[in-house]
Amino acid sequence: MSGDTKPVLCGECQIPLESGVKRDGEMWGVCSRCGQTDRMNEIMREAAKHFAHKSIGDMFKGLGRSGSGITVKRGPQPHFRWITGE
Numbered sequence: 001m002s003g004d005t006k007p008v009l010c011g012e013c014q015i016p017l018e019s020g021v022k023r024d025g026e027m028w029g030v031c032s033r034c035g036q037t038d039r040m041n042e043i044m045r046e047a048a049k050h051f052a053h054k055s056i057g058d059m060f061k062g063l064g065r066s067g068s069g070i071t072v073k074r075g076p077q078p079h080f081r082w083i084t085g086e
């Protein structure tokens, strides 16, 4: 499969960020709706955190379905400024 790079979305607006703004010699991404902006490396780190969180959630959901007796406490969802899209 070729397009396995997941888009990074604004955590607030759920729309793809606009990247390619260069400031202070670094690449920045910006959300065209709410205007939040961050360095690309910070954005990628935040999106990776969100992706890991989502993956763990899916894993626990699968465990629950299989009747393993494991109960998972679902706390409040942490807020991510930048998220990984589908």
Ligand SMILES: [Zn+2]
Residues within 6 Å of the ligand: 010, 011, 012, 013, 014, 031, 032, 033, 034, 035, 036
């Ligand atoms: Zn936004």
